[in-house]
Every structure is written in C-alpha cells, then in structure tokens.
Amino acid sequence: MQMSSDESNGWIEYKKLVFYQLELQMKEIEKVNIKLDKVKDELTAKFLLVDNDLKELNKSVLILKTKAGVWGAVAGFIIATAIQIIMVILK
Numbered sequence: 001m002q003m004s005s006d007e008s009n010g011w012i013e014y015k016k017l018v019f020y021q022l023e024l025q026m027k028e029i030e031k032v033n034i035k036l037d038k039v040k041d042e043l044t045a046k047f048l049l050v051d052n053d054l055k056e057l058n059k060s061v062l063i064l065k066t067k068a069g070v071w072g073a074v075a076g077f078i079i080a081t082a083i084q085i086i087m088v089i090l091k
Helices: 005-090
Strands: none
Touching: none
C-alpha cells in the first residue's frame, strides 16, 4: 500500500519534530552534565580541604598524646620522688 503525498509529508514533518525534540533533550542533558561536572569539582575541592583539616587534626592529637604521656611520666616521677623523700624523713 502506497502512502499518499499528504501522508508522507505529515510523516516527514512529524519525523522532523521528533528529531528536533531529541536535539533539544540532548542539549539539556549536556547542560546538566556541565552542571554536574562543576558540582563534582566543587565537592572534590571541599573534600581535599576536609582531608587536609583531618590530617592536621590527626597530627595535633598525636602531639597531645605524646605531651600527655610525657607529663604523666614527669608527674609520676615527682610523686614517686616525693613519697621516697617522705618515707626517708618519717623513718
């Protein structure tokens, strides 16, 4: 069965409309992809900042632990020495 020229022209116009709509959708998808790339870049930069802050925090905690250990040892030594002195005096 042959299509008449009116039917053929209608189909051609519809096909053009579909392709046009597809092109519009592709352009919108490209815009969304560009926005997503920007968001990804921003999040990556923020992640790096947080990661650097976390590393600095870990260093600070390590330093505090070391200082606490040293002060604990010094305090223990002072207390032990004071007890020894008191024991000698009380004998």
